[in-house]
Amino acid sequence: AHRVRARLSRPTPESEQLADPDAGHAVRVESVAPEGLRVAYRDTSWAARLADEYQDTAVSPGDLLIIVGRKGNDLRLAPVSARTSAQPADPDLGHLVRAESVAPEGLRVAYRDTMRTGHLADEYHDTAVSPGDLLTIVGRKGNDLVLAPVPARAPARS
Incomplete structure (x- = not known):
């Protein structure tokens, strides 16, 4: 019983x-x-x-990254999109939204008590999204939100 309790009390990467x-x-x-x-x-x-x-990933000032965890007071980051330093600061960046509907022409998401249109960032265009999935706002293209999936866990190493 002691071994089972000890194993169950250890945090997993997903629970952290x-x-x-x-x-x-x-x-x-x-x-x-x-x-x-x-x-x-x-x-x-x-x-x-x-x-x-992601230690071998090249990073430059202005790059947009996503928080995947924390170690002490240091944030642990992963890449989310191509370099976006030319884009002005957007107060919506980093906010979570929930996919309400998915169609070939784009996504409908609930954000700030309204329905907004959006699409996945180019590097995620092959990612499957379902209604109810959480996404992060990583930019804008006109009136559409540019979105990235919220990583549920670190990608498997190959």
Whole structure:
């Protein structure tokens, strides 16, 4: 019984991510240094590092990344979209939305008590989305929201 309780009380990567309210939010890279990244999040500058599986990813100031976890006060990040440094700051970036309907011409999502149209960011165009799925706002294209899936768990290494 002791071994079973000990095993069940250990957090899994999925439970740690669900317990972290920051997971899934987008951040913009402010600076890159050998000791880590500085990112803009919640109106302040945070220390951050790429998650272990993304350590070889090139990151530049202005890049948009998504929070996949935290270690102490450092955010753990993963790439979400192509470089977007030319885009002005958007207060909607990083907010979560729920897919209400999926059609070939795009998605309908519930955001701020209204229905909005959107589509997946280019690198996620092959990702399956179902009604009820959570997505993160990573940009805009005209009046449409540009969305990325909220990672449920880290991708498997190949």
